[in-house]
Amino acid sequence: MVDANLDGLRKTFNNGNVVAVDSIDLHIEEGEFIVLVGPSGCGKSTTLRCIAGLETPNDGKIEFGGHDVTELPPKDRAVSMVFQNYALYPSMTVYENMEFGLKMRGADRETIDERVRWAAGIMEIGDLLDRYPNQLSGGQQQRVALGRAIVREPAIFLLDEPLSNLDAKLRSVMRTEIQELQRKLDVATVFVTHDQEEAMSMGDRIAVMNAGRIEQVDPPEVIYHEPNSLFVADFIGSPEINFFESTFDGSDTVDTGAFGFDVPSEVATELSSGLDGRDLVVGIRPEDISLAPLGEGVIDTEIQVLEPMGDTQILYFDIGDSRIRAVVPSAQPIGENDKVGLSVNWENVHFFRPDGPSVVKWRKATDEGVNTDQELRTDQRAGNQ
Amino acid sequence: MSAIDQIGRRREGIGGIVDSVLEEYGSVQGLLFLLPTLVLLTGIVFYPMIQNGLLLSLRDYTLNPAAPDPFVGLANYEYWFFGAGQALFLFSIKVTILYELLVVPFDLVVALGAALLMNERFQLPGLGIETRAFWRGLMLAGYASPAIAAGLTWGIMQQAAEYGIVYQFLTQFFDIPASGGIVSNKPWAFWGVVIAKVWRDFGFMYIVFLAGVQSIPSALYEISKVDGANPIQRFRYITLPHLRTVIVTVVMIRTVFTVGKLAIPLATTQGGPVNYTRVLGLVIYDVGFGEWALGRAAALGMMFAVSIIPLILLWVKTETEDY
Numbered sequence: 181m182v183d184a185n186l187d188g189l190r191k192t193f194n195n196g197n198v199v200a201v202d203s204i205d206l207h208i209e210e211g212e213f214i215v216l217v218g219p220s221g222c223g224k225s226t227t228l229r230c231i232a233g234l235e236t237p238n239d240g241k242i243e244f245g246g247h248d249v250t251e252l253p254p255k256d257r258a259v260s261m262v263f264q265n266y267a268l269y270p271s272m273t274v275y276e277n278m279e280f281g282l283k284m285r286g287a288d289r290e291t292i293d294e295r296v297r298w299a300a301g302i303m304e305i306g307d308l309l310d311r312y313p314n315q316l317s318g319g320q321q322q323r324v325a326l327g328r329a330i331v332r333e334p335a336i337f338l339l340d341e342p343l344s345n346l347d348a349k350l351r352s353v354m355r356t357e358i359q360e361l362q363r364k365l366d367v368a369t370v371f372v373t374h375d376q377e378e379a380m381s382m383g384d385r386i387a388v389m390n391a392g393r394i395e396q397v398d399p400p401e402v403i404y405h406e407p408n409s410l411f412v413a414d415f416i417g418s419p420e421i422n423f424f425e426s427t428f429d430g431s432d433t434v435d436t437g438a439f440g441f442d443v444p445s446e447v448a449t450e451l452s453s454g455l456d457g458r459d460l461v462v463g464i465r466p467e468d469i470s471l472a473p474l475g476e477g478v479i480d481t482e483i484q485v486l487e488p489m490g491d492t493q494i495l496y497f498d499i500g501d502s503r504i505r506a507v508v509p510s511a512q513p514i515g516e517n518d519k520v521g522l523s524v525n526w527e528n529v530h531f532f533r534p535d536g537p538s539v540v541k542w543r544k545a546t547d548e549g550v551n552t553d554q555e556l557r558t559d560q561r562a563g564n565q
Numbered sequence: 566m567s568a569i570d571q572i573g574r575r576r577e578g579i580g581g582i583v584d585s586v587l588e589e590y591g592s593v594q595g596l597l598f599l600l601p602t603l604v605l606l607t608g609i610v611f612y613p614m615i616q617n618g619l620l621l622s623l624r625d626y627t628l629n630p631a632a633p634d635p636f637v638g639l640a641n642y643e644y645w646f647f648g649a650g651q652a653l654f655l656f657s658i659k660v661t662i663l664y665e666l667l668v669v670p671f672d673l674v675v676a677l678g679a680a681l682l683m684n685e686r687f688q689l690p691g692l693g694i695e696t697r698a699f700w701r702g703l704m705l706a707g708y709a710s711p712a713i714a715a716g717l718t719w720g721i722m723q724q725a726a727e728y729g730i731v732y733q734f735l736t737q738f739f740d741i742p743a744s745g746g747i748v749s750n751k752p753w754a755f756w757g758v759v760i761a762k763v764w765r766d767f768g769f770m771y772i773v774f775l776a777g778v779q780s781i782p783s784a785l786y787e788i789s790k791v792d793g794a795n796p797i798q799r800f801r802y803i804t805l806p807h808l809r810t811v812i813v814t815v816v817m818i819r820t821v822f823t824v825g826k827l828a829i830p831l832a833t834t835q836g837g838p839v840n841y842t843r844v845l846g847l848v849i850y851d852v853g854f855g856e857w858a859l860g861r862a863a864a865l866g867m868m869f870a871v872s873i874i875p876l877i878l879l880w881v882k883t884e885t886e887d888y
Contacts, residue, residue, distance in 0.1 A: 234787050255793035267784035271806030280802070281792035 182245030182335045184208040184231065184368055189240035191226050196238075200226040202392040203240070208336075211366040213359070214397075215383030217373055219415070223392040224372045225340055231370060232338050233257050244335055255284070260334035264341040266325040268313040274300075274324050275309040281332045295331050302361065303327040319350045326358070330365060337362065337369040343378065355382060376416050380404065388412045406541060410532045413463050419494055419505045422469070424462040425534070428455060434531075436462055438500045439479045441526070446545040451531060454539035463530035466494065469506035470523055471514070477521030486516050497522070618870070622863035634860075641864035650861065653840060653848060661824065661845040664759065669819050671763045673812070676770030679704050681804070683771075684778045701775070708768025716832025719761035723747035723833070731760075748834045751841050758842045762829045770815045777811045778804060817880040824873055845869055 189204040201223040208214050216224040229235040231242060233254035242250045249257050260281070268277050275296060282292045300306045303323040313321055322342065329337060339358070343351045359382055362369045373379055379386050380400045387397045388411070396408045407413035413421050424436035432448050433440055443451065451460065474480050484503075485496040488510060495514075497504045506522065514520065527543040586596070622641055624634040645654045683701045686694065707715065722731040725746030732746045742750045747757040785803050794802060827846035830836060836843035836851065843851070849869065853862030 232787075232791055234790065254787075254790045259791060261788060261791045263784045263788060265782070265784060267782065267788040269785060269789075269803065269806075271809075272802070280789070280794075284789075284793040284795075284798060 181210045181367065183210045183212075184245075184336055184370075185241075185243040186227070186231070187241040187243070189227065189230060189237050189242065191223075191230055191235055191237045199392050201230065201237070204392075204394055206387060206394060206397065208368045208370060210368055213362050213369045213371065213382065213384045215371045215373060215379040215386045216389055217376055217379035217386055217415070218389035220374060222389040224374075224389050227389070228338050228340055228370055228372050231336065232259050232261050258332075258335040259338055260329040260332055260336075261338040262325045262329050262340065262342045264344050266313075266321045266342075266345075268321055268324055268328075270313050272312075273309065274305065274311050274313070274316070274327075277313070277324060278309075278328045278331050281328065285332075295333075299327040299331045302330065302364070318346055319354070322346060322350075322354060326361065330361070334367060337365070337367050339369065339371045341373055342371075343373070344375075351378075358382070377418060380416065386416075388415060390415075405528075406538075406544070407463075407530065408538045409536045410461060410463070410538075411536060413530060413532070413538070417465060419466050419507065421530075422464045422466065422502070422504045423532075424464070424500075424502070426460055426462045427458045428452075428460050430458065434460070434462060436500075441478060441524075443542070444546055447531070447540060447542055450540035450545050454531075455533060459534045460539065461532040461534055463532060464524055465528060466505040466507040468525040468528045469504070470525065471506075471508055471512060472521035472523040474519060474521045477523040480519060480521050483514060483516050483518050483520060486514070618863055618867055621860060622867045624860045626857070626859040626863075628857050637860070641860045642868070644861055645865055645868070653843070654865070656840060657843050657845045657848045660755075660841075660843060663755075664762075664830075664842075664844050665820060665824055667759050668762050668766070668823055669816060671759065672767050672770055672819055673816060675763055676767040677774050677808075677812075679767065679771045680774035680778055681800075683775055704771050705768040707764045708766065708772075710765065712765055712826070712828035713832045715765045716761055716829040719757070719764070719829075720748050720833040723753075723757045723761075731757075745838070749838045751838060754834045754838055754842050758830050758833050761833045762823075765829055766819070766823070770819065773811055773815050774808060777808045781807045813883050817876075817883050821873065821876050821880050824876070825869065 185208070186204050186206040189201055189206075190199070191201040192199050204223075204227055206214075206227075216227060218224050226235060230237050233249070233252060233256075237250065240250070241248060244257065268274075269280065272280065278296045278299060279292045282295060287295075296309075297306070300309060303326055305320065305323050305327055308316065308320060308324070313324070316324065322345075325342070342358070343354055346354060355378065358371075371379075371382060380403075383400060385397055385399050386403050388395045388403065390411045396403060396412045398406075403412060403416050407416065410423070414423070424438070426434050426436040428434050428451050430452065432442050432445070434443055434451075471477075479499065481497045481499055483495050484498055487494040487496075489507075491510055492507050493510045493512075495506045495508060497506070508514075527546070529542045531539045531541070533539055587593075623636055623638060625637045625640070626634050644650045683697075683704060719731070722729055723746055725732050725736075725741070725743045727733075729746055732741065735741060735747065736743075739753075741747060741753050744750075747753040781803065786799055789799050789803060825846045827844060827850050830842050830844050830847050831850065834842045836847050845865070846869075849862050849865050852858050852865065
C-alpha cells in the first residue's frame with residue numbers, strides 16, 4: 181500500500197501549443213478513493229495517463245510511496261488500469277486476459293492460477309473464464325476488466341471513465357461494486373469521470389478540473405456546499421445552480437436586477453473586502469429556492485416548465501434574461517403557468533467574483549465555526565420545508 | 566460456429582445446383598436478367614477458353630494463315646509429359662514452386678515490416694507526422710510501377726557494371742561473378758528475380774496490413790504496456806492475432822496471383838541463365854510467342870489452369886470463412 185503524489189505536473193501536446201495539464205498538485209492518500217471530474221478536455225484523462233506512465237509529463241514530478249516514478253515506464257510502476265471500452269484482448273479468453281499481466285512479469289503457473297481464480301471469485305466471473313470477450317455482455321466485460329486490474333495487486337488503481345459504456349441501471353450497480361471492491365482492496369484509487377453525480381457518490385475526495393487545472397480538491401459535501409469558484413458551483417450539482425449577475429452597493433444591499441436583498445453586516449464586510457468593484461455573481465442552488473404565497477417572497481413569477489421527479493419536482497422560471505431552476509417537494513399542488521412567489525434560503529447563498537473565485541457564503545460569514553457537514557445538511561432540510 | 570453452419574449448408578446445396586440457382590434468382594425470368602452478362606462472359610471468357618485454350622491445345626498450329634492447323638489429339642500434351650519438352654516442363658514446375666515459396670513469404674515479411682514501420686509515430690526530423698503521408702505513399706511506388714519497367718530496371722541494377730548498384734552493393738557481401746553479374750549467374754539470378762518481384766509487389770500486402778494495424782484500438786497497446794508486455798510481446802499477442810484474418814486472405818490472393826505472372830522474370834533475366842529462372846508462365850510465353858508453337862503453349866496453359874484450381878478453391882474457402 182502506497183500513497184501517490186503529483187507535484188507541479190504539466191503536460192503539453194503539439195510542441196507545447198496545447199496545454200492539457202497545467203501545474204497539478206495532488207496528494208492521494210493510502211487507500212484513498214479520489215475522483216477526477218471535469219468537462220471533456222479538462223485534462224483529467226491526461227493526468228491519469230501521466231500517473232499510469234502512458235504519457236511522460238513535460239514538467240513536474242510523480243511519486244509513489246516517496247519514490248520518484250516520473251520517468252518509469254508503465255510496467256515498472258505497479259499500477260493497473262481500466263479503460264472506458266475495457267480494452268480486453270479480443271484474441272484471448274477471459275482467463276488469458278486476466279493472467280496476461282502476471283505472465284508478462286514471469287510469475288509461475290501456480291501463482292498465476294491462484295491469483296486469477298481469486299480475482300475471478302471476487303468479480304464473480306468464475307464461470308466465464310473460458311469465454312472470449314466478444315461472447316460477453318458489457319457488464320461482464322467490465323467485470324473482467326476490473327478482475328484483470330486487481331489480479332496483479334497494484335499499488336495504484338486507475339480507472340478511466342469505466343462506467344460510461346454501461347446502461348444507467350448497470351452503471352449504478354457497478355458504482356457500488358467498485359466502491360466495495362476498492363474498500364476491500366484498500367488501495368489508492370484514481371477514478372476519472374465527467375459525470376458529477378458519479379463523482380459525488382463515489383469519491384472520498386473529488387478533484388474538480390477545468391482547463392488543465394484543479395479548481396478544488398475536497399470531500400463531496402464540501403465541494404457541494406462550499407464551492408470555491410463559479411466553475412465548481414456550476415459543474416457540481418444537478419439541476420445546476422442559479423446564477424444572478426448582480427451589483428453590490430458597498431454598504432448592505434445586493435441588486436440582481438430582478439430583485440434586491442439586504443445582507444447582514446458580516447457578509448457586507450466580506451463582500452467589501454473581497455470584491456474588486458461592485459459587480460458580483462450570486463449563486464443560489466435550486467433546492468434553496470422555495471415557493472411562497474404571492475407577494476410574500478422576494479419575487480413573483482410564473483412557472484414555465486414543471487418536471488416531476490417523483491418525490492420532488494423541478495420548476496423552471498424566467499427571471500430577467502435567465503432561466504431559473506427550483507427543486508420543491510412534489511406534494512405542493514402546482515402546475516405550469518401558475519403564478520407563484522419565490523423565497524430563498526439566504527443562509528446557503530454563495531457570492532462569487534465575476535472572474536470566478538468565491539468571495540463568501542452567507543452562512544460562513546454569519547455563522548463561523550458551526551458549519552460541519554452534518555449541520556449543513558440538517559439546516560438545508562429545514563430550509564426546504 | 567456460424568462459419569461451420571454456413572459451409573455445411575453450402576455443401577448440401579451442391580447436390581441440386583439447378584434448385585439452388587432457381588432459389589437464388591427466383592425464376593427463369595430472373596435468369597433472363599443474367600443473360601446480357603452471360604453473353605458478355607461467353608464472348609470474353611468462355612469462347613477464348615474453349616477456342617484458344619482447349620481446342621488450340623489439340624492442334625498443331627502453324628504461322629501460315631493459309632495452311633490448315635490439323636488436329637493432333639493429345640500430341641501436344643505428350644510432348645510435355647514424355648517428349649522433348651519433359652525436362653523443361655519438370656524443371657519449370659520446380660522453379661515455379663520455389664519461386665512461389667520464396668516470393669510470397671518474403672512479400673509478407675517485407676510488407677508487414679513496412680506497415681508496422683509506417684504505423685509508428687516517429688519523432689525524428691524528416692520522419693515526423695508531417696512527412697508521414699509522403700513515406701507511406703513512397704512505400705507504394707513499386708506497386709504503382711509497371712512490372713516490365715520495374716523488371717528491366719532491376720535487371721540493369723543487377724548487372725556487373727558501374728550503374729549496377731544492386732550488384733555493387735551485394736558483391737561486398739557475396740562472391741558474385743563479375744561476368745554477367747547477378748542476372749546471368751546461378752544461383753544469383755534466381756534471387757535477383759525474387760528481389761525484383763518482392764519490391765514490385767509488396768505494396769499490395771503493405772496497404773492491406775497498414776489498414777489492418779490502424780484498426781487495432783490503441784487502448785489494447787496501452788493496457789498491454791501497463792500489463793508489462795515488451796514490443797515483441799505486444800506484436801505477438803495483439804498485432805499478430807488481430808491481423809490473422811487479413812494475413813490468410815492476402816497470402817492466398819498473392820499465391821494465386823503470383824503463380825502465372827511472368828513480367829518480372831521476363832524483364833529481369835529473360836528466364837536465364839539458360840532456363841534457370843524460367844517459371845511456368847514464362848515457358849508458356851516463350852513457346853507460344855517465341856517459337857510460335859501455340860498448340861504446345863496452349864497445352865501447357867491448360868495443364869497450368871487445371872493445376873491452380875485447388876489453390877483457387879482454397880482461396881475461395883478462406884474468403885468465405887469467418888475467423
